[in-house]
Amino acid sequence: MAYFRVSTDRQGRSGLGLDAKREKVRAFLGEGYPPVAEFTELESGKKADRPELRRAIAEARRRDLPLVVAKIDRLARDVRLFLDVLDQGVDLRFAELPELPTGAAGRFMLQQFAAVAELERGLISERTNAALSAARARGRASVAIAAASKKPAQPWPPRPARSALTPMPRTWLRLCGRPWSPRKPQGGCSLAGGPGVHYPPPPPPPPGGEAGHGRPRPSNES
Structure with missing residues (x-):
């Protein structure tokens, strides 16, 4: 008779732990090998409610056969549970301890x-929690470092409202002959009108023609 236990569903599905x-x-x-019967359980080593273990013990006692387990911690990681199984009168054998003596010394x-298996379970739990x-x-x-290092978003400066006397760039360029800039003096050029306002003269017409025409007019002279 053989009893196998795996602790996680992943081990049970993969079969690697059972193999x-x-x-x-x-x-x-x-x-x-093979044993007369095998009993496999998916359960934690500290839990006492083991339906497959109960079946394995009952079947081993009924057939008067030893119950073989791969390792001590596969049977239980709790001393009280382990002693409870020993007290049920089943002949337990462990594959990792082939030279284990029988009688009081073996018990x-x-x-x-x-006790070592239970200690190991406690240490594993402590390491996991830590x-x-x-x-x-x-x-x-x-999260705290990221929040402290994140700079607050800088709002965009408000767009200045256009004054009634602020010229359109194309209008200023057409009338004054140069780009308009609020950071540079305009040298007397203004769109407000009045004395002292100076508009530069329009550009001269192209050679051989009038202003606004790119081709010379034909002459009527013969």
Whole structure:
């Protein structure tokens, strides 16, 4: 009889964890492999509610056969649960401990190994919780740093309203002959009218023609 346990659904679906445990049991049983029956369970090692384990123990007692488990921590990671299984009178064998003695000495050694398995479970839990706390702390620190380093958005300066006397650029260029700029003096050129207003003369017409025409007019002289 053989009992296998995996802790996560991923291990159960992939079969990788089960394959490694079956190889241990195969090497332990040798020519006695495969076992009469196999019982596989997907459950945490600290939980006592194990339907497949109960079935395996009952079947091993009914057939008067040893129950083989790959490793001690695959049976349980809780000392009380482990001792409860031992007290049910089933002949337990562990593939990782082929030289384990029988009797009181063997039971004592199994108790020590079960205590080590429980200690390992506690250390794993502590390391996991510490890593999660550190990750949460790093996340909060990263958010705080990012918030502190983010500069507030600078609003765009308001667009100045166009004055009634502010000329349109094209109008100023046409009348004054140069681009208009609010940062440069306009040299007497103004659109407001009145004394002292000076408009530059219009550009001279092209040679041989009148202003506004690009071709010379034909002469009527013969």
